[in-house]
Amino acid sequence: MDEPALLDKWKTAPRVDDIMRYLQKRIDARRRTGILFDDEIRTELGVWLTEVLADRPADESTLQHYLDTLGEWRLQLHPHLATHRGLPGKVFVWIKKRILYPPLRWIVEQVEVNAWRQDRLNLSLLRVLEETVIENGRLKARVARLERAEADRSVPAPDETPAP
Amino acid sequence: MKVAFVIHRYAESIVGGSEFHCRRIAEEMASRHDVEVLTTTAEDYVTWKDGFAPGLETINGVKVRRFRIKARRNLVRFKEISDLCFYEKAHTADDEREWVRANGPETPELLQFIRDHKADYDVFIFYSFRYYPSYFGLLEVAEKSILVPTAEEDAAVHLSIFADYFNRPAGALFLTPEEQDLVGKVAHGVLPPSDIIGFAVDIPPGLDAAGFRIRHGLSHPFLLYVGRIDRNKGCDGLFRYFLEYDRRKTHDIDLVLAGTKALDIPNHTRVKYLGFLTDKEKFEALQSSELLVMPSPYESLSIVVLEAWAMGKATLVNGLCKVLRGQSRRSNGGLFFSNFSEFCAGLDFLLENREIREALGRSGRDWLAANFSWTRLLDKIDDLVGRTIKRS
Known part of the structure; x- marks a missing residue:
């Protein structure tokens, strides 16, 4: 259906999914540059990114697993106040918690939103990177299989070996 | 019982x-x-x-x-x-x-x-x-x-x-x-x-949209937000999006806000804050508006979105919130956005196509009546x- 006919149809029976697809096409049309000019690749990329960036439990990421083995890496805004020094240590912790912690907390709250934005971006980049690595691994395995199959085909079967 | x-x-x-x-x-x-x-x-x-x-x-x-x-x-x-x-x-x-x-x-x-x-x-x-x-x-x-x-x-x-x-x-x-x-x-x-x-949703009787506009000095068409004006409700993002949208001068539209304030509201001629409204005034505001915007990323149910549909108004909601996205798709009552491009495209579309905007509002109202x-x-x-x- 062409655009005027669609718009006419929606005046009586609007379909949100159809309108959103129509708007997405309009947005994409404005963005067309380089490789993204290819409609198929652009659509694939959109679907792929949506899937990759969809919320997943943190422990599902392989890269995070490897990062965790090197120590804590997630954003940590909560200062860990503990001591192994007995009573004097407890006094210091008390001073830190009751006197130093409140102004520190205030400063943290001022940067918290930006910190979480950066954390989300880091997590998203990790997921994209991980999926790219997985995809690359799959492609390599597929290419290797195809190359083996190609090599097998080019070697003549024993009964087809020409007589000397 | x-x-x-x-x-x-x-x-x-x-x-x-x-x-x-x-x-x-x-x-x-x-x-x-x-x-x-x-x-x-x-x-x-x-x-x-x-x-x-x-x-x-x-x-x-x-x-x-x-x-x-x-x-x-x-x-x-x-x-x-x-x-x-x-x-x-x-x-x-x-x-x-x-x-x-x-x-x-x-x-x-x-x-x-x-x-x-x-x-x-x-x-x-x-x-x-x-x-x-x-x-x-x-x-x-x-x-x-x-x-x-x-x-x-x-x-x-x-x-x-x-x-x-x-x-x-x-x-x-x-x-x-x-x-x-x-x-x-x-x-x-x-x-x-x-x-x-x-x-x-119960609509209070005796609504007076024209009187509401005069009382609050609303002379331009406006996009309405009703609720707590709070970062947790996505209002900081809404302000950024709206001010950038306005800078492009695509449409003559104001942003009108009503509710308790927990965040600084930009001092801008296009952004108007009405304070806390009574239930009746809230419905008058909805009736006077072009559409309702709901930028909240976390909702278990947005009552004001249902109220907008009850008034036959289309909505533009945060599509990253699964509930708002699902409600919009089920009712065919409004569009959603997940980024600035979609916000602009959705708003442009709704403002340029008055008949479709009204049809979306009607669709939301019919869905509400049929289900709730x-x-x-x-x-x-x-x-x-x-x-x-x-x-x-």
Whole structure:
């Protein structure tokens, strides 16, 4: 259906999914540059990114697993106040918690939103990177299989070996 | 049937959120059953500061029994325990229960009353899983309880203590399919029998949109936001998007905001703040607007979006919120955005195509009328109670 006919149809029976697809096409049309000019690749990329960036439990990421083995890496805004020094240590912790912690907390709250934005971006980049690595691994395995199959085909079967 | 609603705050002045949902359902249910509300004396939702006297009173025909809170919410302590439970892997179930206690409003007298009068009620309907009265109260009377979790996709729902808690009530009432899905995913095992009730909207009589515009000096077409003006509601993002949209001068449109202010509002000729509106004025604002915008990323149900559809107005909502996205798609009542490009494209489309915008509003209204009436909603609750609670 062409655009005027669609718009006419929606005046009586609007379909949100159809309108959103129509708007997405309009947005994409404005963005067309380089490789993204290819409609198929652009659509694939959109679907792929949506899937990759969809919320997943943190422990599902392989890269995070490897990062965790090197120590804590997630954003940590909560200062860990503990001591192994007995009573004097407890006094210091008390001073830190009751006197130093409140102004520190205030400063943290001022940067918290930006910190979480950066954390989300880091997590998203990790997921994209991980999926790219997985995809690359799959492609390599597929290419290797195809190359083996190609090599097998080019070697003549024993009964087809020409007589000397 | 004698029904007790248990909720952290209850007052006629609260016109949004789970408290409003609870009050309206209690008021409507009072026409069928003997309804009582067990709540606290808290008024302020941040500190739980007292605003009401303890004891018995009647609000719109419903008996309300208020219990003293033990202490106001200690915000420093709450932040500390939140940091521990949400960001430290090495925390215990006791820490999480301590989080619920710190979240408050802590009312041991209310828990004692539930313990002592368990036999006096046929069913207890608990609102909002994250608050002290519902969490600890439900555990006292699990076999005759219905939970209305009002869960959103935030960190609290993933705390480990709630995975078991969600399986404890005899039944559960959800506001949307997305909420049911979320709770189903975090709960251990199979959820108890449940239903999705949503909400029914009542439009006050005698609305005067023209008078409202004159009273508030609104001479331009406007995009309306109603609700708490808060970063958690996505308002900072809305301000950034709207000001950038306005800089491009595509359409002559203002942004009008109504609700309690918890965030600085940009000082800009196109952005107007009306303050807190009465229920009637809220509907007049909706009637006067071109469309409603809802930028909130976390909602278990947006009542104001339903109210916009009831007024035949299209909506533009945050598509990153599964509930808002799902509601928009099911009703065909409005569009959604996940980024600035989609915000601009959606807004341009709605402003350039008046007839489609109106058709979306009508579609939302028809969907609301077909799915959410008080009779239907109360029948669903009665049916769930009948299926799940053994009555003496």
